[in-house]
Amino acid sequence: MSDKHTSGRRWPAWSSEWTLLIAVVVAVIATTVIDSNHSYLYRPLESLRDIARNTALLGIFALGAAVVIIAGGIDLSLGSMIAFSGMVCATTMLALAPEEMMASKPVGGWVVAAGIGMSMLVGLAVGTLHAWLVTSIRLPPFIATLATLVGLRSLARALCESTTAALTPSKSAQIYVADPFFKMLRDNVWISVAVFAVLAFATWVLLTRTILGRHVHALGGNEDAARLAGIRTENVKWFAYCFAAVTASLAGIFYVANESVAAPVNQGRGHELNAIAAAVVGGCSLAGGVGTVPGTVLGTIFLRVVIDAVSKVIKTGADVYEGLIVGVVVVIAVTFGQFGQRAGSRQLLPGPLGLAAIPVLAIFAGGMVGMTLGTSAGTGTGVVALVLLSGLRTWESRSASAG
Amino acid sequence: MGIPFGVSGVTSMSEPVISMQGITKRFPGVVALDNVSLEVAPGELHAICGENGAGKSTLMKILSGVYQPDAGVMTIGGASIRFANTREAERAGIAIIHQELALVDDLPVLANVFLGRERRTRLGLLDDRSMALETARLLETLECGVSPRVRTGSLRVGDQQLIEIAKALSLDARILVMDEPTSALTESESARLERVIASLLARGTTILYISHKMEEVFRLADRITVLRDGRTVRTLEKSQTSPREVTSLMVGREIHDASSMPARAPSEPILEVQDLHLPWPGHVRGYRLDAVSLSLRRGEVLGVAGLMGAGRTELLETIFGASPPTWRGQIRLRGQQVRFCHPAEACAAGIAMVTEDRKRLGLFPEFDVAANVSLSALERARSGGLVSRKAEEELVAEPIQATGVKTPGPHAAITGLSGGNQQKCIIARWLLTQPQVLLLDDPTRGIDVGAKAELYALIDQLCREGLGVILTSSELPELLTLSDRVIVLAEGRLTAEFSRSEATEQKIMEAATAG
Numbered sequence: 001m002s003d004k005h006t007s008g009r010r011w012p013a014w015s016s017e018w019t020l021l022i023a024v025v026v027a028v029i030a031t032t033v034i035d036s037n038h039s040y041l042y043r044p045l046e047s048l049r050d051i052a053r054n055t056a057l058l059g060i061f062a063l064g065a066a067v068v069i070i071a072g073g074i075d076l077s078l079g080s081m082i083a084f085s086g087m088v089c090a091t092t093m094l095a096l097a098p099e100e101m102m103a104s105k106p107v108g109g110w111v112v113a114a115g116i117g118m119s120m121l122v123g124l125a126v127g128t129l130h131a132w133l134v135t136s137i138r139l140p141p142f143i144a145t146l147a148t149l150v151g152l153r154s155l156a157r158a159l160c161e162s163t164t165a166a167l168t169p170s171k172s173a174q175i176y177v178a179d180p181f182f183k184m185l186r187d188n189v190w191i192s193v194a195v196f197a198v199l200a201f202a203t204w205v206l207l208t209r210t211i212l213g214r215h216v217h218a219l220g221g222n223e224d225a226a227r228l229a230g231i232r233t234e235n236v237k238w239f240a241y242c243f244a245a246v247t248a249s250l251a252g253i254f255y256v257a258n259e260s261v262a263a264p265v266n267q268g269r270g271h272e273l274n275a276i277a278a279a280v281v282g283g284c285s286l287a288g289g290v291g292t293v294p295g296t297v298l299g300t301i302f303l304r305v306v307i308d309a310v311s312k313v314i315k316t317g318a319d320v321y322e323g324l325i326v327g328v329v330v331v332i333a334v335t336f337g338q339f340g341q342r343a344g345s346r347q348l349l350p351g352p353l354g355l356a357a358i359p360v361l362a363i364f365a366g367g368m369v370g371m372t373l374g375t376s377a378g379t380g381t382g383v384v385a386l387v388l389l390s391g392l393r394t395w396e397s398r399s400a401s402a403g
Numbered sequence: 404m405g406i407p408f409g410v411s412g413v414t415s416m417s418e419p420v421i422s423m424q425g426i427t428k429r430f431p432g433v434v435a436l437d438n439v440s441l442e443v444a445p446g447e448l449h450a451i452c453g454e455n456g457a458g459k460s461t462l463m464k465i466l467s468g469v470y471q472p473d474a475g476v477m478t479i480g481g482a483s484i485r486f487a488n489t490r491e492a493e494r495a496g497i498a499i500i501h502q503e504l505a506l507v508d509d510l511p512v513l514a515n516v517f518l519g520r521e522r523r524t525r526l527g528l529l530d531d532r533s534m535a536l537e538t539a540r541l542l543e544t545l546e547c548g549v550s551p552r553v554r555t556g557s558l559r560v561g562d563q564q565l566i567e568i569a570k571a572l573s574l575d576a577r578i579l580v581m582d583e584p585t586s587a588l589t590e591s592e593s594a595r596l597e598r599v600i601a602s603l604l605a606r607g608t609t610i611l612y613i614s615h616k617m618e619e620v621f622r623l624a625d626r627i628t629v630l631r632d633g634r635t636v637r638t639l640e641k642s643q644t645s646p647r648e649v650t651s652l653m654v655g656r657e658i659h660d661a662s663s664m665p666a667r668a669p670s671e672p673i674l675e676v677q678d679l680h681l682p683w684p685g686h687v688r689g690y691r692l693d694a695v696s697l698s699l700r701r702g703e704v705l706g707v708a709g710l711m712g713a714g715r716t717e718l719l720e721t722i723f724g725a726s727p728p729t730w731r732g733q734i735r736l737r738g739q740q741v742r743f744c745h746p747a748e749a750c751a752a753g754i755a756m757v758t759e760d761r762k763r764l765g766l767f768p769e770f771d772v773a774a775n776v777s778l779s780a781l782e783r784a785r786s787g788g789l790v791s792r793k794a795e796e797e798l799v800a801e802p803i804q805a806t807g808v809k810t811p812g813p814h815a816a817i818t819g820l821s822g823g824n825q826q827k828c829i830i831a832r833w834l835l836t837q838p839q840v841l842l843l844d845d846p847t848r849g850i851d852v853g854a855k856a857e858l859y860a861l862i863d864q865l866c867r868e869g870l871g872v873i874l875t876s877s878e879l880p881e882l883l884t885l886s887d888r889v890i891v892l893a894e895g896r897l898t899a900e901f902s903r904s905e906a907t908e909q910k911i912m913e914a915a916t917a918g
Contacts (some may be wrong), residue, residue: 214778218766222763290769
């Protein structure tokens with residue numbers, strides 16, 4: 001993460017990507033060794049497939065989140081967009097082929113195409129809405145997409161209830177999707193991986209080799225200057241928000257396929273934050289203007305590898321710890337990124353706040369270890385953390401008073 | 404007005420309340436203050452005059468603890484002192500009323516007056532009652548009838564200023580610094596402020612007063628110190644000087660040889676502006692620009708002079724389509740009436756603008772030199788629909804060479820270049836759009852002398868190649884060196900136009916401080 005903004009490359013952050021790549025390799029090796037089943041060693045393909053599926057699913061809309069972040073905005077609505085797009089796809093198919101859908105029979109190619117097409121269209125519509133709210137109404141992107149984050153999920157649920165009430169015998173909170181096309185998407189992990197790869201490549205070309213991509217960077221880097229340089233910044237924003245919403249639409253199709261159901265209550269819930277986290281871990285700056293596709297891809301892979309590693313090591317469902325891991329990884333990755341840029345110019349534990357942070361950090365570390373590895377290991381970790389942090393503070397305050 | 408002060412000069416002054424000796428302050432690339440000395444007698448109103456960038460505000464910020472001097476000694480009331488921050492200066496009885504007021508809009512008046520020094524009840528809760536009473540008492544002495552509990556942001560600028568003064572009084576400030584306090588006030592508000600100033604002086608408060616308005620300075624001040632280019636020129640007794648002498652001291656430098664560049668031969672008019680009026684909603688003046696007309700010919704540099712806030716930038720931005728499109732009047736480009744609503748339209752029509760604030764409005768720090776230069780003409784670096792690195796390098800090579808940018812290579816970081824080279828990169832960016840009119844808004848600000856000379860030569864050369872240039876500058880010698888004609892703005896209005904032979908710094912300064 002210690003990229004030099006001043007290096008000769010066109011865009012920075014190359015070394016940040018190398019750091020991430022090394023981190024991924026280290027995490028994989030560590031898991032192989034620590035995991036008592038050694039599943040990476042004995043069942044490599046199965047393990048790889050698991051990680052690949054999760055990575056591709058998250059990565060598709062993490063790319064969308066990254067483009068908006070590079071353009072200087074933020075899209076909080078992607079998780080709800082996933083649920084909404086899946087729902088639109090399912091209702092479209094239900095409306096066009098109600099009997100087949102209810103009998104879990106194949107609905108036919110053109111019905112599937114129509115469902116997916118409608119999903120993409122609502123992606124464009126929601127992106128347009130975001131861009132309008134942000135540029136014409138001048139809402140902060142955070143507010144505009146917060147509104148759609150809560151609004152779209154609710155709309156998806158309402159859509160589900162009203163269509164099922166109208167087209168099926170009973171009102172329902174979800175629509176089952178059993179068409180063989182979706183089964184194929186579910187069973188062939190490599191399709192989602194291929195879609196992710198193609199999308200990543202296309203996004204990379206777009207950001208680094210097209211005028212629009214250059215304008216996305218310019219907009220995020222300095223919006224006023226971009227406007228005064230003759231860039232139609234409102235159109236660039238329009239593109240960015242549409243791109244993000246459409247990637248979430250695409251991910252929504254895969255979510256429906258993986259679970260064989262469009263279930264707007266929980267599908268994609270909270271995943272917008274994972275996507276933002278992946279982009280940030282990959283080197284995107286929330287201030288805008290900085291970020292790359294390779295970084296975002298590696299950030300996604302790193303997040304999923306660490307989540308998988310923890311589930312392998314502690315042998316319970318990773319979903320319980322997923323949020324915790326994402327949180328810790330984001331804090332550590334961004335902290336390291338900042339330290340690379342202004343090394344040594346700051347104290348980690350200054351003043352009374354630093355003093356109060358020492359026990360808090362020690363208790364968190366001890367608690368996390370204690371819950372996964374047992375009480376004695378947790379207590380030990382807590383004590384070690386307390387000693388190390390106190391030592392760090394003493395050293396910092398001494399060198400600060402000396403300087 | 405104020406306590407009459409002895410006729411003697413600085414040297415024989417008995418006990419100055421403020422004494423600043425040999426104050427020097429450097430910023431990266433600029434010496435803002437060079438060995439400045441200032442002595443202020445207790446209870447006087449001491450005006451500080453000078454052109455933009457002469458160092459007035461920097462000096463006042465040092466006095467009030469915002470900046471720390473790199474060299475020099477300061478004594479307040481005889482005791483040598485050095486402020487680490489504004490808090491320490493406040494404790495020493497110095498308060499500053501900034502040009503841009505430092506109030507929290509969303510808090511009530513009383514909270515702003517007591518911000519950071521809130522009074523508390525015995526229970527430790529905020530004692531709004533006592534603070535409101537004290538605020539009301541202070542405001543009454545200032546002839547300000549606003550309620551202490553009203554939201555600060557809802558008040559007029561004139562009232563907000565009095566609240567800043569009330570805050571200073573509640574700090575028991577003995578020394579008050581006012582930085583262009585009347586620039587945003589109506590006449591009746593200014594008159595009230597003058598009465599307040601008189602009563603403060605009668606109470607023994609010492610006031611340092613920065614102003615561009617000669618008339619005001621001569622009505623209020625006991626003594627006047629003129630700064631120029633970061634140096635003290637002289638301190639004058641009001642009774643022994645005249646506005647004319649002060650303006651000429653402000654300008655001061657030996658008159659530049661206007662014929663240092665051979666005369667150009669402007670041809671047909673390319674840009675005409677008639678009766679331009681740009682409204683300013685919510686401001687007492689009501690307009691940023693009013694009844695401004697100008698015409699620009701090919702191969703000509705038209706200089707726009709004016710002090711801070713006179714409307715120079717707004718004039719250029721309106722022509723460039725970067726202001727809100729609420730203006731009235733006519734703009735004709737090559738005889739065609741135009742009305743640009745976005746810089747992209749102006750750019751397509753052949754107008755380019757180099758903005759005033761290079762860092763904030765011009766540069767993309769994450770981009771390298773090539774990407775900064777190619778940005779507005781990137782479609783010319785495409786091959787097969789994609790931006791090609793090689794085509795981009797070829798595209799930017801020519802303007803980089805033409806403008807004389809010194810860079811290690813096209814892919815060097817823009818932030819590693821000097822201010823002058825960054826500015827050349829931005830001019831290079833605009834040359835790629837093949838403009839016919841170039842708007843330069845204070846293009847040499849923050850640039851060292853050598854780079855300035857290079858930029859002058861570049862502007863002259865572009866002009867000879869047939870470009871029409873409108874140039875604003877906060878430095879009069881620069882305008883006089885470069886311009887074929889100079890127009891002067893004051894408070895949004897056109898107050899004078901001079902040909903190259905007529906223009907002098909003295910005449911321009913008089914027109915710019917009129918009204």
